[in-house]
């Protein structure tokens with residue numbers, strides 16, 4: 001990991017590139033957020049096709065795909081767009097709608113905005129024919145159509161102890177498709193990187209063999225297509241399509257097959273045929289196969305025939321590395337302190353972690369201000385309020401006293417013994433970083449010390465933490481203990 005040396009340079013911008021990726025991020029976030037507020041019809045027709053133009057001086061400019069759409073959106077949804085933009089940036093920003101025809105060329109390859117998960121239950125908007133030939137480019141198509149998200153590649157995935165096994169398994173599948181690693185079953189709770197790895201397998205397989213017929217589908221898409229094929233009396237075509245014409249079948253969130261017996265049956269047969277033909281199957285779910293209720297036993301058994309690997313929440317080091325990588329991808333450089341702050345406080349899912357980062361980078365691009373720790377804290381406040389409300393000065397003092405094995409009275413007293421001084425300084429710094437207390441308030445709580453003493457301690461600990469690995473470890477352990485305390 002690299003971090004800027006000069007602490008005052010918190011954000012390195014390459015103006016045009018960064019502005020573009022900020023606009024892209026903002027547009028992506030906004031479209032995602034809009035999905036939850038609109039009917040599918042309006043979202044698909046008007047919001048999903050929006051393209052980022054720029055993001056500067058408090059204004060996010062988006063292009064609609066025709067003059068008509070642009071005007072219609074202005075007439076009906078300008079307030080909602082402004083509201084969503086303000087929400088995404090924590091209170092700043094308006095949306096300016098324009099129509100730029102050149103941004104709406106037919107090639108969707110690089111855009112790859114992933115539909116929010118609740119949309120995946122809807123029939124795909126593209127013609128069925130487009131779902132399969134991910135690689136069979138039409139003669140006039142400049143690039144092959146792909147439904148794989150271009151950002152979800154192995155290179156952008158940060159492995160760590162919590163996902164190492166799954167990561168390695170995915171790579172093994174690319175190396176040896178259809179071998180003893182089929183099916184590969186990836187499981188873990190939401191936001192742990194399952195979909196990311198699934199797409200990464202698709203990309204890597206295509207990179208090795210551009211002719212490979214790769215199909216990525218959410219389980220809901222599978223079910224919908226199956227139902228449609230029955231309704232439209234073309235089940236044979238559906239069946240042939242998935243049983244014959246697929247080299248790599250990537251199915252996301254198989255838990256949604258629960259309770260749908262006809263679709264399960266169809267999937268079961270497809271699975272068997274592909275398996276017998278030594279085709280690779282990769283499936284994800286939120287649980288271990290045998291824990292998915294409403295899934296037939298014979299299917300559960302088959303799903304655990306090959307390799308089963310889980311993804312858990314990455315540890316703090318990996319979380320910071322992920323943030324660093326994501327920041328790089330969005331073209332912002334955040335101070336290490338900010339990365340650590342986010343990494344420490346957000347431990348629910350990688351998706352949340354990424355959301356926080358995008359929010360901060362969007363904020364900084366709209367205001368043109370670099371992001372510092374104070375901004376990170378204030379913009380994440382609504383998210384983090386719960387955690388920080390549980391922490392009190394007293395808790396910090398007790399925690400530091402027990403960690404350093406010193407008495408509480410000594411910590412608050414006048415002793416200058418090394419261990420006690422260190423405990424006191426670390427505790428004051430923890431209060432400064434994690435509680436919104438002023439220096440004088442902290443001073444008073446620590447046996448009536450002067451605010452300048454607190455300030456000197458905080459500076460010292462922060463500086464030493466940069467060089468002293470032991471202190472870094474101590475700091476992380478204390479933070480972890482502090483943030484996990486239940487009231």
Ligand code: ADP
Nearest residue numbers: 156157158190191192193194195196322350351
């Ligand atoms: P899931 O499918 O398990 O719910 P996703 O694959 O959608 O989770 O991941 C959520 C977000 O977190 C994605 O943007 C993904 O890129 C990111 N992510 C998860 N794990 C990692 C990781 N180890 N390295 C980089 N990004 C990750």
Ligand code: MG
Nearest residue numbers: 194195196252
């Ligand atoms: Mg997923």
